[in-house]
Amino acid sequence: MARVMLGGTLKSLAGNTPVLEVDAKTIREVLDRVGEVYPSLLPILDRVAVAVDGQIYRNQWFAAVKPDSEVFILPPMAGG
Amino acid sequence: MPLEGDIAQRKTTFKQIGTRPIRPDGVDKVTGRARFGADASAPGMLIGKVLRSPHAHARIRKINTAKAEALAGVKAVVTRDDFKDRNDALRDVLVNCMARDKALYDGHAVAAVAATTAAIADKALKLIVVDYEVLPHVTDVDEAMKPGAPILDKTMFTNNVEPKPTKPSNVASRCEFALGDIKAGFAKADVVVERSFKTEATHQGYIEPHACLANLGPDGQGEIWVCTQGHYMIRNTCADLLGLDISKLRVTASEIGGGFGGKTTVFIEPVALALSRKSGRPVKMVMTRNEVFRATGPTSSTSMRIKVGTTRDGRITAAEADLRYQGGAFPGSPVELGAMTAFACYDLENVKAVGYDVITNRPKQAAYRAPGAPMAAFAVESVIDELAKKIRMDPVDFRLKNAAKQGTKSAYGPTFGPIGLIQTLEAIKAHPNYRAPLGPNQGRGLASGFWFNFAGQTCTTLNVNLDGTVALAVGTPDIGGSRASMCLMAAEELGIGYEQVRTIVADTSSLGYNDVTDGSRVTFASGLATIMAAREVIKKMCARAAKTWGISADAVTWEDGQAKPAGSNAGNFKPMSFKEIAAASHSTGGPLAGHHEINADGAGVSFATHLCDVEVDPETGYTRVLRYTIAQDAGKAIHPSYVEGQFQGGAAQGIGWALNEEYIYGKDGRLQNAGFLDYRIPVASDCPMIDTIIVEVANPKHPYGVRGVGETSIVPPMGAIANAVSAAIGVRMLELPMSPPRIVHALDSRLKKAAD
């Protein structure tokens, strides 16, 4: 089970949740699970950044998540 | 993913990468031939101009355009009534382009005209009558958060706070990033420093004002020529705002005269298209510098509190930040990025950063190089400097002792891969400038900084010509020499000469979608796509050679720019060069082309450390920068000159931000210094030579190891300069800019304190 943590605004949106354990092979599956558990996050889940084992992904549904992965869901990010 | 496998084909020795050839667009740019946003014109073209609110906050009761429309030479007038109301993600973008029920800041667009000449357009603006009901305003972030402050948006209730607020406020949302237990952490500290800081808003200050030439016919087909960091963004946003099919709008990116994040959104483009549609003529719009300052996106102004504790032997036990950023009249300040990056340079067990996104009667902030990070870094690095002094530890050693490294769990969550912060610190420590003697009134300061770097959606096509040259089409506007880097990467991969590659920035109808040039992504992402497209061409070339020789495709390899039989078993054939295969292509299967599309990730975080010496004149408070040294991790420098240029440019912008640049608002809520005379950016005589050290810790997610470089360079300067100035005058400077009056004031209060 991958360990999923929420960062920043998302954490408070979801009511300051602790770590979530999910069974998922891809980022898309992680996001689906998270959406099921925290419907309050649904409106922004398609814009979030996701860090899998330290690597930040933006809009990458199919990036692989391993059973022992550490996943951070981070607020939408943009640069200059 | 196949990508992973291909990237695993890492290159570490190079023939051309790392050399410094002349950029392909260079001659056009030194002869005045290069065409920027305002350099285009079209037959029958009209000139478009915008009427802007003179009030910081006002209800717009009525707009009467009758007299303007009646003026000879005026062909179209547009107001809020020409754009459909909307309630989605583009609502704020639209409201910012054209005010609706209220003018929210001095300079907010209220109406626009298109006329046969600029003079007539100006005259028409004066004939538009706007009935305003002036409302109370607020422009300071702390004032805007106070109970009783004028409320900009009565429907805004702060998000993410418990319990849910019952009253509207100017605080759009709160965010928090935390790790460990800061209470316990501070309990373990021997020394704690807690300070409050303020920074003023600064503008990206690109020398080229926004400009576009739009043409939209009654059939809904249109074109727009525009200086932008993202022509696909312009296309998609404008098509949506004007109700057009995306395919009907073709956007060409002109040469772009600087952006730094400020050209990642729309301002005049939808207005120009609306005017063109209404008038049936092409419309050119060029902002004045006054408009650029008043109505495009500066960065946030901020108010911050930082608290950090350390043991006597220099181990940080806890760190805490409260960040308040105002982002102008709309939610969306980069405070969350500030909170994530504030402590990213440090390996901390107990950390907490809280951010508040605040709205005020100022223009909507836009991205500015590493948005959100520089302000927080200024505050944090100031406190780190003070702590180092308190425990009598060398500031480099103090940072080294706490520096983030591979395996550090970053303060914003994820664990770092290979990173180069320590190398930048060591490089600075070893630099002679770290030991140069200092005279009276001189001070030395240093600071580190971090930025994520992003990659994103990218699409690139590489066409091989019959003569063995290559046409490379990328979709990311070239903002600082990226075409040279693209040519280098294509040439390196294909084993042909740099001059054999010509890179162009394709228009939106010629190439698939590309994200805006932001997040320091171009050399990484367009470079990655270029390398992949080149590898596709090589594969096809090997197949052509195989067919020519009558052997199987996998019996052919590619080496030094030629196809060769893989071994003696494959047969004995004379290798075929890139040029030979290209020349025969018409008979071996037709044109040869490579293409790659990708949503790239892994641009690789990057760190920098800046070192600065200043001299402060105690009489006038004027600060001169004496020496400036930068060490930054670039992963792999493709064209070192342009990497150095990014470092140096970021430092110079930082010098301006630290010492002079600020948005000054009057009591009336109007911007007082909307011009380069009063908003003073550094000139050549304000800067010393800027020494650079390129650190290269390869990014494992790029075939050559490239990391983004454009943004990190603006993160450390304000901290480094503030530490230097504070050392020079013996007073801790807590506000930016450290303009002469502020320094004189700080010196006076020190004298007063000493006298008391």
Add this chain to the structure above:
Amino acid sequence: MSGHHVTTTINGDSVEFVCEPQESLLDVLRNHLGLTGAKEGCGTGDCGACSIELDGRLVCSCLVLGAEAEGRKIRTIEGMAKGDKLHPLQKKFLEHAALQCGICTPGFLVAARALLERTPNPTETQVRYWLAGNLCRCTGYDKIVRAVLATAVEMKQEKRHAA
């Protein structure tokens, strides 16, 4: 609207145009004559992107009226290269990567040429103060200053060779 009829010399060519009394020379160059090498960064004399030479004097063309060009000699960036031969400053700017976006470059080149024609051997400080009227937001000036200094050295050597 009564236009002014103006006869002037631009980069050695005699040119005639009609402009409105309030039009700047920069507007005339860019909008009437198609000489878009000079750029408008501010329109108020603060950025130097519009630098040209008027009778041998370095000026901001946004602060000169079109009508004032009557009978004068104007040099713009478009006349800097001789045919296909770049001016040494243009070459050095390229070699030193003294431009990133390039919007400020025409102004810097025109201003730097004016400097080197007056002061063939400038110090770094002289270069920095002479060019203080030209804003560049991209480069931090380091490579621009180096390019100008390197040009001075090269032009001196060329002169010696020619002599």
